[in-house]
Amino acid sequence: MVPGGSTPLSRGDEIVLKVDDAAFEGRTIGRHEGFVVFVDGAVPGDSVKVRLLKVKKSYAEAKVVSVEQPSPLRVTPRCRHFGPCGGCKWQHVDYPAQLRFKQQHVVDAFERIGGFPNPPVLPILGSEDTFFYRNKMEYSFADKEWLETPPLKMNQEHSDKPEATQSKIENRKQEIHLGLHVPQRYDKVLEITECHLQSSLSNDILNFVRSFSRRENLPVYSSDEDAGYLRFLVIR
Secondary structure (H helix, E strand, O other): OOOOOOOOOOOOOEEEEEEEEEOHHHOEEEEEOOEEEEEEOOOOOOEEEEEEEEEOOOEEEEEEEEEEEOOOOEOOOOOOOEOOEOOOOOOOEOHHHHHHHHHHHHHHHHHHHOOOOOOOOOOOOOOOOOOOOOOOEEEEEEOOOOOOOOOOOOOHHHHOOHHHHHHHHHHOOOOOEEEEEEOOEEEEEEEOOOOOOOOHHHHHHHHHHHHHHHHHOOOEOEOOOOEOOEOEEEEO
16 A cells, blocks of 8 residues: 555456455455455465455455465355356355354444444354245346357358347347346346255246247336236245
Protein backbone atom coordinates (compact mmCIF):
# COMPACT_ATOMS: atom_id res chain seq x y z
CA MET A 1 0.00 0.00 0.00
CA VAL A 2 1.40 3.37 -1.02
CA PRO A 3 1.40 6.51 1.17
CA GLY A 4 -1.95 8.29 1.43
CA GLY A 5 -3.96 5.05 1.57
CA SER A 6 -4.16 4.50 -2.21
CA THR A 7 -3.11 1.37 -4.05
CA PRO A 8 -1.24 0.86 -7.32
CA LEU A 9 -3.54 -2.07 -8.18
CA SER A 10 -5.92 -1.79 -11.13
CA ARG A 11 -8.86 -3.76 -12.47
CA GLY A 12 -7.60 -6.66 -14.56
CA ASP A 13 -4.29 -7.02 -12.70
CA GLU A 14 -3.22 -10.56 -11.79
CA ILE A 15 -1.41 -11.02 -8.48
CA VAL A 16 -0.52 -13.90 -6.15
CA LEU A 17 -2.11 -13.84 -2.70
CA LYS A 18 -1.97 -15.87 0.48
CA VAL A 19 -5.57 -16.34 1.63
CA ASP A 20 -5.88 -15.82 5.38
CA ASP A 21 -9.54 -15.98 6.38
CA ALA A 22 -13.14 -16.60 5.34
CA ALA A 23 -15.57 -13.75 4.69
CA PHE A 24 -19.33 -13.67 4.24
CA GLU A 25 -21.17 -15.11 1.20
CA GLY A 26 -18.49 -17.72 0.52
CA ARG A 27 -15.70 -15.23 -0.09
CA THR A 28 -12.22 -15.33 1.40
CA ILE A 29 -9.76 -12.62 2.41
CA GLY A 30 -6.18 -12.07 1.27
CA ARG A 31 -3.89 -9.05 1.54
CA HIS A 32 -1.53 -7.47 -0.95
CA GLU A 33 0.98 -5.30 0.93
CA GLY A 34 -1.67 -4.75 3.58
CA PHE A 35 -4.44 -3.99 1.08
CA VAL A 36 -7.54 -6.19 1.58
CA VAL A 37 -8.67 -8.33 -1.35
CA PHE A 38 -11.92 -10.33 -1.23
CA VAL A 39 -11.55 -13.48 -3.32
CA ASP A 40 -14.18 -15.76 -4.87
CA GLY A 41 -13.27 -19.43 -5.27
CA ALA A 42 -10.43 -19.67 -2.75
CA VAL A 43 -10.04 -21.54 0.54
CA PRO A 44 -8.35 -20.11 3.66
CA GLY A 45 -4.75 -21.33 3.55
CA ASP A 46 -4.56 -21.28 -0.26
CA SER A 47 -1.86 -19.47 -2.20
CA VAL A 48 -3.65 -18.34 -5.37
CA LYS A 49 -3.18 -16.24 -8.46
CA VAL A 50 -6.19 -13.93 -8.78
CA ARG A 51 -7.55 -11.46 -11.31
CA LEU A 52 -8.88 -8.20 -9.87
CA LEU A 53 -12.48 -7.47 -10.85
CA LYS A 54 -13.05 -4.31 -8.81
CA VAL A 55 -10.64 -1.98 -7.04
CA LYS A 56 -11.95 0.44 -4.41
CA LYS A 57 -10.13 2.81 -2.05
CA SER A 58 -10.05 0.36 0.86
CA TYR A 59 -10.44 -3.05 -0.77
CA ALA A 60 -10.56 -5.00 -4.01
CA GLU A 61 -12.60 -7.93 -5.32
CA ALA A 62 -11.03 -10.77 -7.28
CA LYS A 63 -11.57 -14.27 -8.63
CA VAL A 64 -9.16 -17.20 -8.68
CA VAL A 65 -7.19 -17.77 -11.87
CA SER A 66 -5.12 -20.68 -10.54
CA VAL A 67 -4.29 -22.35 -7.23
CA GLU A 68 -0.54 -22.07 -6.70
CA GLN A 69 -0.46 -23.94 -3.38
CA PRO A 70 -3.68 -25.60 -2.11
CA SER A 71 -4.80 -25.23 1.48
CA PRO A 72 -4.93 -28.35 3.67
CA LEU A 73 -8.61 -27.42 4.13
CA ARG A 74 -9.33 -27.73 0.40
CA VAL A 75 -11.27 -30.81 -0.74
CA THR A 76 -12.56 -32.02 -4.12
CA PRO A 77 -16.14 -30.84 -4.72
CA ARG A 78 -18.60 -33.66 -5.19
CA CYS A 79 -20.78 -31.82 -7.69
CA ARG A 80 -19.77 -31.47 -11.35
CA HIS A 81 -21.48 -28.05 -11.50
CA PHE A 82 -19.67 -26.56 -8.50
CA GLY A 83 -18.09 -23.19 -9.24
CA PRO A 84 -20.20 -21.77 -12.08
CA CYS A 85 -23.37 -22.77 -10.19
CA GLY A 86 -24.70 -20.46 -7.50
CA GLY A 87 -26.27 -23.25 -5.45
CA CYS A 88 -23.22 -23.97 -3.25
CA LYS A 89 -20.36 -21.82 -1.99
CA TRP A 90 -18.16 -23.99 0.22
CA GLN A 91 -18.31 -27.48 -1.25
CA HIS A 92 -14.53 -27.26 -1.82
CA VAL A 93 -13.92 -26.67 1.93
CA ASP A 94 -13.50 -29.42 4.54
CA TYR A 95 -16.81 -29.69 6.45
CA PRO A 96 -15.45 -29.26 10.02
CA ALA A 97 -13.63 -26.15 8.77
CA GLN A 98 -16.90 -24.87 7.30
CA LEU A 99 -18.48 -25.11 10.76
CA ARG A 100 -15.62 -23.16 12.35
CA PHE A 101 -15.87 -20.39 9.78
CA LYS A 102 -19.66 -20.16 10.15
CA GLN A 103 -19.33 -19.97 13.93
CA GLN A 104 -16.81 -17.15 13.56
CA HIS A 105 -19.29 -15.30 11.32
CA VAL A 106 -21.84 -15.44 14.15
CA VAL A 107 -19.28 -14.17 16.67
CA ASP A 108 -18.23 -11.35 14.33
CA ALA A 109 -21.86 -10.29 13.87
CA PHE A 110 -22.41 -10.04 17.63
CA GLU A 111 -19.14 -8.20 18.21
CA ARG A 112 -19.01 -5.81 15.25
CA ILE A 113 -22.69 -5.16 14.63
CA GLY A 114 -24.22 -5.80 18.03
CA GLY A 115 -21.34 -4.43 20.09
CA PHE A 116 -21.22 -7.45 22.41
CA PRO A 117 -17.63 -8.26 23.50
CA ASN A 118 -16.73 -11.97 23.69
CA PRO A 119 -20.29 -13.34 23.21
CA PRO A 120 -20.83 -16.84 24.66
CA VAL A 121 -21.53 -18.65 21.38
CA LEU A 122 -21.86 -22.44 21.64
CA PRO A 123 -20.18 -24.62 18.99
CA ILE A 124 -22.23 -25.31 15.88
CA LEU A 125 -23.71 -28.79 15.71
CA GLY A 126 -22.81 -30.32 12.37
CA SER A 127 -25.22 -32.36 10.28
CA GLU A 128 -24.80 -36.07 9.70
CA ASP A 129 -26.02 -35.47 6.15
CA THR A 130 -23.81 -33.02 4.27
CA PHE A 131 -25.55 -33.81 0.95
CA PHE A 132 -29.16 -34.43 -0.10
CA TYR A 133 -30.53 -32.63 2.94
CA ARG A 134 -32.86 -29.93 1.58
CA ASN A 135 -36.60 -30.44 1.31
CA LYS A 136 -37.13 -27.67 -1.25
CA MET A 137 -35.32 -26.58 -4.42
CA GLU A 138 -36.29 -23.92 -6.94
CA TYR A 139 -34.94 -24.10 -10.48
CA SER A 140 -35.32 -21.54 -13.28
CA PHE A 141 -36.15 -21.95 -16.95
CA ALA A 142 -34.30 -20.03 -19.66
CA ASP A 143 -34.35 -19.90 -23.45
CA LYS A 144 -30.57 -19.44 -23.53
CA GLU A 145 -27.96 -21.55 -21.75
CA TRP A 146 -25.19 -19.76 -19.86
CA LEU A 147 -21.77 -21.15 -20.81
CA GLU A 148 -18.44 -20.52 -19.12
CA THR A 149 -16.72 -20.80 -22.49
CA PRO A 150 -18.60 -19.22 -25.42
CA PRO A 151 -19.11 -21.55 -28.40
CA LEU A 152 -16.88 -21.19 -31.43
CA LYS A 153 -18.09 -18.83 -34.12
CA MET A 154 -19.84 -20.29 -37.16
CA ASN A 155 -17.44 -21.74 -39.68
CA GLN A 156 -16.65 -19.99 -42.94
CA GLU A 157 -19.17 -22.05 -44.90
CA HIS A 158 -22.05 -20.70 -42.83
CA SER A 159 -20.69 -17.16 -42.74
CA ASP A 160 -20.73 -17.09 -46.55
CA LYS A 161 -24.47 -17.90 -46.55
CA PRO A 162 -26.17 -15.40 -44.24
CA GLU A 163 -29.64 -15.94 -45.73
CA ALA A 164 -29.57 -19.71 -45.25
CA THR A 165 -28.20 -19.31 -41.73
CA GLN A 166 -30.92 -16.80 -40.82
CA SER A 167 -33.61 -19.14 -42.15
CA LYS A 168 -32.23 -21.99 -40.04
CA ILE A 169 -32.31 -19.84 -36.91
CA GLU A 170 -35.90 -18.75 -37.53
CA ASN A 171 -37.18 -22.29 -38.13
CA ARG A 172 -35.51 -24.07 -35.23
CA LYS A 173 -37.40 -24.82 -32.02
CA GLN A 174 -37.06 -22.54 -29.04
CA GLU A 175 -34.29 -23.59 -26.70
CA ILE A 176 -35.38 -24.74 -23.25
CA HIS A 177 -32.87 -24.91 -20.41
CA LEU A 178 -33.48 -25.63 -16.73
CA GLY A 179 -31.09 -25.09 -13.85
CA LEU A 180 -29.76 -22.66 -11.26
CA HIS A 181 -28.52 -19.11 -11.50
CA VAL A 182 -24.88 -18.21 -11.93
CA PRO A 183 -23.55 -16.47 -8.76
CA GLN A 184 -24.77 -12.85 -8.54
CA ARG A 185 -26.40 -13.07 -11.97
CA TYR A 186 -30.16 -13.43 -11.89
CA ASP A 187 -30.40 -13.22 -15.68
CA LYS A 188 -28.04 -16.15 -16.33
CA VAL A 189 -29.13 -19.78 -15.87
CA LEU A 190 -26.69 -22.70 -15.80
CA GLU A 191 -28.12 -26.02 -17.02
CA ILE A 192 -28.14 -28.48 -14.10
CA THR A 193 -28.45 -32.23 -14.59
CA GLU A 194 -27.49 -33.38 -11.09
CA CYS A 195 -27.72 -31.48 -7.80
CA HIS A 196 -26.52 -32.81 -4.44
CA LEU A 197 -28.65 -30.53 -2.29
CA GLN A 198 -31.95 -32.39 -2.55
CA SER A 199 -32.70 -36.11 -2.95
CA SER A 200 -31.68 -38.16 -5.96
CA LEU A 201 -35.39 -38.45 -6.77
CA SER A 202 -35.51 -34.67 -7.26
CA ASN A 203 -32.81 -35.03 -9.94
CA ASP A 204 -35.04 -37.51 -11.78
CA ILE A 205 -37.92 -35.01 -11.59
CA LEU A 206 -35.68 -32.18 -12.76
CA ASN A 207 -34.48 -34.05 -15.83
CA PHE A 208 -37.93 -35.43 -16.66
CA VAL A 209 -39.50 -31.96 -16.58
CA ARG A 210 -36.75 -30.62 -18.86
CA SER A 211 -37.20 -33.47 -21.35
CA PHE A 212 -41.00 -33.12 -21.29
CA SER A 213 -40.82 -29.35 -21.82
CA ARG A 214 -38.49 -29.77 -24.79
CA ARG A 215 -40.61 -32.53 -26.30
CA GLU A 216 -43.76 -30.41 -26.05
CA ASN A 217 -41.85 -27.21 -27.01
CA LEU A 218 -43.52 -25.24 -24.21
CA PRO A 219 -42.72 -21.51 -24.27
CA VAL A 220 -40.27 -20.14 -21.70
CA TYR A 221 -41.43 -17.02 -19.87
CA SER A 222 -39.86 -13.74 -21.02
CA SER A 223 -39.87 -10.82 -18.59
CA ASP A 224 -39.18 -8.45 -21.50
CA GLU A 225 -42.29 -9.53 -23.38
CA ASP A 226 -44.30 -10.60 -20.29
CA ALA A 227 -45.25 -13.76 -22.16
CA GLY A 228 -44.53 -17.47 -21.96
CA TYR A 229 -45.41 -20.44 -19.79
CA LEU A 230 -42.32 -21.93 -18.11
CA ARG A 231 -40.65 -19.84 -15.42
CA PHE A 232 -39.77 -21.86 -12.29
CA LEU A 233 -39.74 -25.48 -11.18
CA VAL A 234 -40.21 -25.93 -7.43
CA ILE A 235 -39.62 -29.40 -5.96
CA ARG A 236 -40.60 -30.18 -2.37
